Amino acid sequence: MNWSDTLQSIFTVTLLASTIRVSISILLAGMGEMITERSGVLNIGVEGTMLMGALAAALGSYFTGSPWLGLLAAGLVGMLVGLLFSFIAISLRSNQSITGLAIYLLCVGLSGYLLQIIFEHGGNSPMVNTLPSLHMTFLENVPVLDPIFNDQPIIAIPVLLIPVFLQIVFYKTPWGSWLRAAGENPKALAVVGKNPVKIRYVATLCGSFLAGIGGAYLSISQTSLFSENMVAGRGFIALSAVIFGGVRPGGVFLACIFFGFMDALQKTLQTVIPDTMMPRELFMALPYLLTLLALAGFIKKSGGPADIGNPYLKESR
C-alpha cells in the first residue's frame, strides 16, 4: 500500500464537509452547555436532554408530518428537562453533578419507554420526514467552498454562527455581563440588586433548548428516525468540549469542531485502512481517548467560571 495515496484519500474536502455534518449536534449541545456553565451551573445531564430532544423531534415530525414542528418540539422538550434539572439543582440546591447524572439516567429510561409504548416496539421509531438541506446556487462553481458548505443540512449555517452571536451576548450586552457575574460570584450580583437564581434558570433553560435541538439534528436531519440511545456519548463529548474550550465561545467552537473532525476522521480511516492493520474499535475509541487526554491536561487551566457547581444561597451565615 502506498502511503501518500492513502493520505490523499483520507484528507479530502469530503472529510471537511463530513466534519461539519458530525459537528452540528456537538456544537449545539456544547454552546448550550457553555451558556449554562457561564452562569455557574454544571449540567452533566446534556446527553439525556439531547436524547429527549431527539425523540421529541422524531415524534413531532411523525405525528404532524412537519420536521420543523419536530424541531420546535425538541427545543421545548429540552427546556422541560432543563426546568426539572433547574428546579432540583438551583431552587432545591442539590448537588449539581448528581442531579445531572440522575437526569441523564432518567432520560435514557424514559425515551426508551416512550418509544416502546407509542410505537409498540422498541429499538427504532418508524421513518419520519427530515429537514431539507440547503443548496446555494451562488456557491456552485466555487472550488473548495462548494463541496464543503453546499448541500449541508439547513441548520448547519445558522449553527456555525451561534458562537459569534454568543461572543457578542457574553461580552457586549448587560445580560452577558450578569450571566458571567452569576458564574463568578453570585453574591456580588445579588448585592447590586440582580437575582442570580433567575439568571441561572434562564441560562440553564437556554442551554437545554440548544441541547434539545442538538438531539433533534440526529433524528430528523442526520438520520430519519429515532433509535434508542442514538446520542451515543455526544452530550458527554460536548461537555468536554466546553471545558477544553475554556467556557468561551471561540474556544468551545474550536473544541467542538476538533472533536467533530476526530469523529469524521475515524469514520474515514475505517474505510481506508483495512481492519487487519488496526481494529476499527480503536478508531471508534479515538475521540473519547482524546477527550480524556484533553481533560487531563486542560481541566485546571481552563479559566472557567469561579463559582461553577456551587448552589447559590441567599441568607447564609
Add this chain to the structure above:
Amino acid sequence: MAYILELKDICKHFGNVLANDHVNLQVEKGTVHSIVGENGAGKTTLMNILYGLYKQTSGEILIDGTKVSIESPSDAIRLGIGMIHQHFKLISAMTVAENVMLGEEPIKGKLFLDLKKINDSTLELSDKYGLAVKPKSMVADISVGIRQRVEILKALYRNANILILDEPTALLTPQESEDLFRIIERLRKDGKTILFISHKLKEIIQISDNITVLRDGKVVDTVKKSKTNEVQLARLMIGRDVFLKPAPKSKKIGEIILKVDNLSAVNEYHHPVLTDISFDVRSGEVLGVAGVDGNGQTELVKALIGLQPVSKGKIKLRDNEITHLSVKKMRSAGIGVIPEDRLQEGLVEDFSVEENLFLGLQRIPPFSNGKIINWNAVHENADSLVKTFDIRTPNITHKARLLSGGNQQKIIVAREIFHAPDTIIAAQPTRGLDIAATDFVHEQLIKQRDSGKAVLLFSLSLDEIMLLSTRIAVIYKGTIVAIVNKDDVTPEDLGLMMLGGSYEHIPA
C-alpha cells in the same frame, strides 16, 4: 432635628440566637457614625438588615423620617444606601469599571453595553472623590486597598447617600487605612453619611462624629466623639475594664526544648525563602518572632510543622531530631500549632465543636486506642475546654461554621494549647480578635509558658510581640537578623531592624 436614618426596636433571630435585641439608632446627615462592639455583638447583622440582605424579625427602619421596607439590596440601593462589605463582593474576572457598573450598565443602541461610557464615568467618579482607580484594570490584579475603593465607587455610582463600611480596615495596611480615612473625610464633606463598623478603638476615635456601642446584640450607649475616649469605649464594649498589659516576667527559664540550626528552605520556584535560620526556645519562655509580613514567617512556621520541605539544617525537639518527619510525627513529637490561616488550616468548618476540639488527635489516648474513637473522652474533653476557654456555642455538637470568628479561634487555641506537651507555635494568634478575646489568648499563652512549655510567637503586631515575649528574634528576608532580650530594646529599635537596619548598638 430630623435624622437621615433611624432604626426602631430592631430584633433579629437566627434560630435560637438573638443577634439583634431591640436596637435603636439615630444617625444625623453628613456625619460619620461608628457602630462598635466585640466580635459577635451584632454589628454586621444590623448592617445586613439595613442593606436588605437579612430581614429583621421585628422593628422599623426610617429614612428621612419615612418608614421604609427593605426587602432586598435593590430596595436599599433605591433608598440611597450603599454597603462596602467586609468581604468584598467583586468579580475578579471583570474590570474595575465593569464591577462598578454591574447591574446598572449604561446602554447604547438599546441592547449593547456602552463600554466607553462605562470606563469614562468610572474615571470621572473616581477623580471626583480622589480614589485614583484605573477603570480598565482587572480586579484580580489590584490590591486589597484599591478593591475597597472599587466597592466605594459601586455605592457612589448608585447615588448612595448613606454608606455602610463594614470593618473596612480589617484587611488594610496602616498606610491604606490612612488613605481610607482621607476618602471618608472627603465623602463627609460632600454631604454623605457614613456608617462605620469597627472594633478598633483608635481609628473610631480618629474618624467618628458619633459612636454607638453594641454588646450582645443590644445598644449599650450612643456617645459623641468629643465626650469619650478609648478607655470608656472599651469599658462600654466589654462591660468591664480591660487593658492589654505586659505579661509578667518569665518565672523559671529551663532547658532548651526547640532548637533550630542553620535551617534553609526554597520555594516551589527554587528561590530561597529561609536562609541559615538558627534559634532556640527554652522551657518557660516566649520567643517572639518580629518582622514585616512576607519575610519568611509563613515558611518558617510551615517548616517547623513539616509542611515546608527543608533543604538544609536541623530542627531538634529536646534531643530528638525531627527535621524531616511527617506532619503527623512532628505533632506527636510534641508540637502544637495555632496556624496563621485558621479557617483553612485549623478547623473543619462543617465538623462540630467537639470534633474540632480533638482534630488531629484521633489516634492518641484518651481519644482512641489508635483504631476506635472513644466518644466519651471526646465529649468530656469538649465539655471541659468549652468551659475553660469560654467558647460561646449552644452545645458541643454545633457546627463550627455557625460560630463567630472569635469563638472559632478559641476552639483552635484551646485544642493546640491544651494538647501540646512541649512546644506551642502561635502564628498570628489574635489576628481579627477583639480586645477581650485577645486578652484571653494572651493570658492562656502566658499560662502555658509558666507551666514550663516553650512558646514560639509569630506576630505582625509589634505591640503584641512587646507584650508577651521574653526574647525577640527579628526576621528579615528569610533570615534571623537579631535575637535580643525584650528588656533591652525599644519598639523603635525593633522597627528599624525589621526593615533591615543595623542593630550593632544593641546588646544581645
